[in-house]
Amino acid sequence: MTASIRRTLYAHLPGVRLDNADAPLAGGRITRLPFDDWARLESEFEFAQREYDNSQPTFWVWDRLTDDAEDSDRWVVKELTELHTAFLLDHRVPLLPSPLLSSCYIQHIPPPEYADTINFAVKRLIGPAERELVVYGDPLTYSYSAEHLAAVARRLQFLRDNKTWEFNDEISAAIRVLEETTRPDSWYGGDLVVTQVHGFVRCMAACEWLLLPDEVKTDITQTFGRRAATVINTSPERKQQYEQYFIELYRLRSHLIHGNASKIRSDPQFEEKLASGRVLLRYLIMSAIYVRNRLPAPSPLWQLLHDCTRDHNLENRLRTILADRPNL
């Protein structure tokens, strides 16, 4: 017979800085864990209170009742991956590394009848950054207000409702790029501009996966712009502006990658455009997830966009679906 055990997950959220002390989030709470509470879970850095207090690490704390045979690592990975994706899909598209790179703790709290025989054991899931980001802080931080956190919770629900965890397609590949480009391996160190350019190129490639099938070999720039603007789904006049903007963005990607960007670099909007690649990717991912399960036969976004050029009913249908898309 297996016993029910209450487990409390303490997951460090690197780069998340709370405006307020505590807030509910996704069935748990998000909190700045005091040093003494953290030290009870830890075996290292017992003398690092000053550094820890400066860093003000944020934890997501979540209680869960499970049977003791459950594989805790598995549910922790799933829950944290979904939560992290909900953070990444913020309008600011933050560079927040995954909690799985940092430190997580599972505290096992047995039921009262077993309290004398089972310890309040702590399982430590220490990622490759170990306690560095907990104790010494993250090089990049993003502030989260109560509204920001409410939006994270809504996005998390959106991801769960659409079962994105089970995807194995362009959307999951695009989410992987969004996630991978937040890992310090992708942006920390090196020349800042080159790093930004590299991140832009990777995000634009993922946008391409969502918008264009492999067979499109000609007129790529125009097709990319047209389709991205279709997904934005706005009035015809503004659509043209967006289309032109996305064409420029794709052209920038091509100039950068093939080495003719010296003029573009002097453009005062150069850095803003580099950041736009990631913003567009976030927008396309959210749209692709939303559209995917709202047509009789789930199709990739690029397929729908392609079919729309020949099927006006489908085009109207897609427009209606996109118009209903929630602003998360």
Added chain:
Amino acid sequence: MSATPGTLNLYFPLWCAKFDSDEVGILAPGVACYVPNADEWRTVQKTDVWMAQWRSGTPSAQGPPPPCCIVVVIDLDRFDSIHAAINAMGPLMLASARDAVTALRLFRAGWFLDPEQAMYTFYAPSLPINLLRSPGPYRQTLISGTDAANREAYKLAISDLSQDLAAPGPITRTWQLLADYRQAGQSDSVDIAIESFNRSYGYQLHASSRASNLFTALDAMLGGMSARRVGKVKINFRGFARRVETALRFVESGSVLADAHLEALWLNAQGRQLRNSLAHSNGQSTEANAAAAFDRLQEVVRCVLRQYLHFAVHWLTNREEIAQQLKISSDSQITAAYVKILEVIQRSAGELLYLVQPANGQKYS
């Protein structure tokens, strides 16, 4: 060896690399490679992390064993504060150390943790405040070790380095290629290729992400696999495999690639398939395929990138003449020019070969 008074030293530790000597090798002017002695290393690294690393390893009176380091050394000159010296000279020293890292990777396969991701230190022994450490996100990896990375360690030999810059060793010659490129002026395309190649070493990136970085580098150098034009220059859209074969046929000796023809066929078939599955799935099979193909793919990029750098030096210094020879506009993109040169050489090697291959006696590796 330990740091000399009156100098500012930048230590870039190469965690996980193996060095076969206790001597000092010269990598480039002002850039050395060696394993610091225990005292020197204690000074450079000592922190809570050094203590934790010491406690977690086999106890030794001298502390944890020092890693092989790239050390950039310059005169302190007029500076009497380490912060002022770093403000003035730090960026140049960092750029120099980064190029040294790239040179090591361009020269040979093998893994070490990116020094900036772990920790680097400025040290000026003669100043009152003489240390400035810059910890990275993976500094504490040093406590438990990098075994989890499961990569083949970089094997550095003293014979790869120079003892005298008048007779440069092979890594110094690879570094010279980068120095020539910097001197000639830079190109975003080449910078993206270098950056993507370097990011493919990412410690905590999945094989699929590391492979994606390599495909980005290939895109930057060779254009799309099925591209019909690069910028305004028309190219043979069925010619990708032949262009890769041509590029690999003329890479310098020292590459472990077996056969240019086979490698090009492999890249055009299995490589292309992997690239497509990276774009359209996130499954375990893609990850397994990426892991299986990674070393081979990285070696192809390593070879082509060295050649691309060589070509870039010529293009950036003499583009009018080269453009004329290739019958393309001189404001064409560098990728277009490189692809065009490969198409020309593929038909007949001829007198343009110097653009993709160093002259005799000037081999980079």
